[in-house]
Amino acid sequence: MTTTPDLNGYPYGAHLAALDVVEGISLCGSHRQGTADTLSDLDLWIVVRDDTPLSETYVLDHMLPANARQEQLFEGRDDTLASHLVLNLLTGMGIVNLKVLRRQVLEQFVQDARPSLDEQFLEDLENYATMRPLHDPCGVLATHQQHLTDTYVTTAGQWLTPLLLQRYASLYWRSVYQGLLRSEPHSWRHLMGLLLNLLASQDAVNAGHLPPPAKWLMSPRIHTPSKPGLTGLQDQVAAVSPADHRQVVAVYESLARVECAVWGQAPLPHGLWWHQVFTHRLPNLAHGSDNSYLRRLLAELPDPFREAR
Template sequence: MTTTARCIEHLTRNVPSVEAITLCGSHRQGTSDIYSDRDIWVFCANDEPISEQLATTAFLPAGADCEVLFEGRDDTLTDHTVINVLTDTEVLNLKILHTRVLTAFSAQDPTLDGQYLEDLENYTTMQVLHDPTGVIATHQGWLRHHAVDTIGDWLLPPLASRYASTYWRSVYQGVLRTEEHAWRHLATHLIELLAQLGFAQAGVLPPPRKWLLSPRILTALPDGAGLTALLDQLHCTSTTNPDAVLGFYRALAAVEDALLHTGELYAGMWWRGVFTERITHLAHHTGRPDLLALTQAAPRPRTAP
């Protein structure tokens, strides 16, 4: 029996306060590689006084080689603690937390906050290894009903609004102000938001940010390769070349057309109006006819069929 299996067996058989055990992280997602640790979350009874000392003495089988991760906490009662167990084949990352952490999270209203989205994806997709009373199954069922099955209602509208706002700001920084680093930062965020929109519109929670733009994750989207190509194009585009910057927005428009439906939410791709309306106004206001010529090659909002 491997050390990992021995640790899990010890937790299920010899630690009465353990209520459930789940597999999280890249091993659950199918994105693991030789550098990945195995993320195991151990849910304990709420009255169990969790501490690093308890975790290393009572939660591990005899002889397990472990390294405590320092996360700025002293050895006092906490909602969770994390330890690394060095096994014969891998690093076993044990996160030990109270079940009330999951209960409190489930009681939250869905939000666009990045940490909420990442936690929601983790909690709803974690693989159950031990759940004798069904506590994980109950919470996962509620979260799927409350937040996952309804992402079209609560996630898509604010995501689209944030995308539109970032789009306009990026055009100002890249086309009008030619702020190289500011534009590249905003454009990168724009690609991230577009990927999230693609997943959400497909009815799937966006993956964690560190995997969001991975080519092996993006293959699940209709034009995932287009998003990867956008990143490559962005990295070699300079704001000193206006035609190249507009070329990025034209390529972005093509990916938008492939990923986003033409329903009411995206009617006209209204954010493209920054070229056809706002910059046109600014060209007249500032006496810069060159802006008018520049925007002739810019993406246009869609017209009604």
């Protein structure tokens, strides 16, 4: 069995590749994404044969050399005879996050994948579809990776964009209610953060790749077309006083500009279609109530959010 020269630069890489039970080794995480720094773990995923009696004891006694040092970090789960497990190894190059999984885990994910906004699904999809094979003698990794690329990565605009739009529209009007009508500053900031995450995910799709994991979604280290506007808006949300409705409305004006860039829509007289929260929903509430605050708020809205005459 031959080992690729690249494995010599990865702790235990050449040792693991020489084992009969190992069918593939891939680089994942921040080192694969190009976002790694001195604090980053080295994420190596090891695919083993399905008949491997996989357990923490087996990996330590039969797959790793005797001098391997494990970080004792209990994560509250029993990994005995599991379909996959994770070990944190202390090496001279820092901590190696070693994920060992049977081939059936990869095969099952590819077989059962169903498009959704579930965070774990999107993170697993991004990992499997973009992992960098370091050792793949029989093409196990490449075959499944190509299927995921063809089915989900190149078609993300067709299946992911509609899901993002639907969730975005639903959260938008809820954020307006919490921010302008109910004076719930913590809830409003939370909802605005969710909106920005959805926009950042679509911004990644616009750039031709899947959204990165949550911890890197807003990071400028992963460049996307509208990232400066998104991070600027994030700062604006953090700085405004939610008790001042003029400042809150100004956030929605900034949000409208970012929306137009991310969703690829030309500016409309009163923004995108979910801005009917301002131009229809709030006026309808005002017409059916004697809420003086709401009437005053509507009277002071800037032109982009005024009810069409």
